[in-house]
Amino acid sequence: MTINDNQHTNPFNSVNDGADNETLITNPESALAAAAQVEKDGIENNQPSQALSLSVATSKVKDASEFGKVAVIYGGSSNERSVSLDSGAAVLQALQNQGVDATHFDPKHQDITELREYDRVFNVLHGRGGEDGLLQGVLQWFDIPQTGSGILASALGMDKVRTKQLWQGCGLSTAPFSLLTADTDWQQVVNMLGLPLIIKPVHEGSSIGMTKVNNLDELPAAYATAVQCGDAVMAERWITGREFTIVVIDDEAYPVIRLEPADITNFYDFEAKYNRNDTSYYIPCGLSDADEKHLQALSLAAFRAVDAKGWGRIDAMQDEAGSFWLLEINTVPGMTSHSLVPMAAKAYGMDFDTLCWHILAQTL
Structure with missing residues (x-):
């Protein structure tokens, strides 16, 4: 089933008619609580979430012993180690809560x-x-x-430039961009993409090494920050508007989440993603x-x-x-208390433990 064909019941459809009905959530804990209330209301009205019933009815695994011995791999040596440690610990606990023979592997x-x-392996x-x-x-x-994904998708997804080139080739709209080097003509970049710009390392996640550039003079310093994360650096046109994230599980898009940093003139950076509690999440979006x-x-x-x-995601x-x-x-989204996949799953009627079980069951 695809989004273009038939839609699963979205618990927010009844109130998702526009901005007047938005639910403002100022931190992720409240986002999860709001989603849980929607699920509870549906159950009390004898309208259980279809996603929740589907996860039970169609699960390939009925008993934790069917998984065998599971390695939950997290930590590692990348710049995202701290985030991975938080994500992995949450997943490990969720699986162990359900009797899975799961062990941390770093x-x-x-x-x-x-x-x-x-x-x-999870x-x-x-x-x-x-x-x-x-x-x-x-x-x-x-x-x-x-x-999760295999070799090809993982390699492509980690390379922002090649991902965007692929999307362009498929006729999918993606923000215009340009590769940068130390010899780049900064004025030419501005002439092509305009201002402001966002400067990004090509092979990093979690917004590490990213800088918003408002004028030409800021470009060299932004490049210097990004290149510390690797030789490949890109400039991308700044899109003024609203930011969204869309979680995909089992080839289905979950309820869309809108993100709004406390300072809407900036962007959803590492601090906003993992350390601050004043980022707003809108469900419905x-x-x-x-x-x-x-x-x-x-x-x-x-x-x-x-x-x-x-x-x-x-x-x-x-x-x-x-x-x-x-x-x-x-292709390996965060699973921390601030992460967006658990929010979207909760909005769809799936708690965190069930979500982790469901993802692991994809390996069978």
Whole structure:
């Protein structure tokens, strides 16, 4: 089933008619609580979430013993290690809560060949080494089932430029961009993309190394910040408008979340994602039903174009004229208390433990 065909029941459809009905959430804990209340109201009205009933009815796994010995891989050596440690600990606890024989595996401190002792892997290794195809290749070589995307999609998804080039080739709208080097003519970049700009390392996640540039003189310093994360750096046109994230699980787009940093003149950076509690999350997202379905369909097309599998997240913007622009894909999304996948799943009627079970079950 796709978004373009039939829609699963969205618990927010009855109130998702526009901005007047938005639910403002000022921190992720409240976002999860609001979603839980929607689920509770539906159950009290004898209208249980279809997603919740589907997860039970169609699960490939009825007993935790069917998973065998599970390695939850998190930590690693990338710049996202701290986030991965938080995400992985939450996933590990959720699986153990349900009787799964799950163990923490940190490739920074353990020999990767030890993975041969496990029956399957839940990958929560954010960033390089875990999200770029390297771990996926090792697991494929060892013939160990793993959550999420394979080698191709992981490598593409970690490379923002090649992802955008692929989307362009598929006719999917993505924000204009340019690769940068130390010899780049900064004025030419501004002439091509305008101001402001966002400068990004090509191979990093979690907004690490990103800088918003408001004038020409700021470009060299922004480039210098980004290049510390690797040689490949890009400039992307700044889209003035609203920012959204779309979670995809089992080839289905979940309820769209709108993000709004406390300082809306800035962007959803590392601090806003993981350390601040004043970022606002809107569920419903404030789009009309037609626009939300359009954005879900666009995100699914982007997800499939990269050949992503299992679960992931698409980030997008809507400009002031109402057009949507794809930004990037995340093939190993965060699973922390501030993360967006648990929010979207909760809005769909799936609690965190069930979500982790459901993702792990994709390995069977």
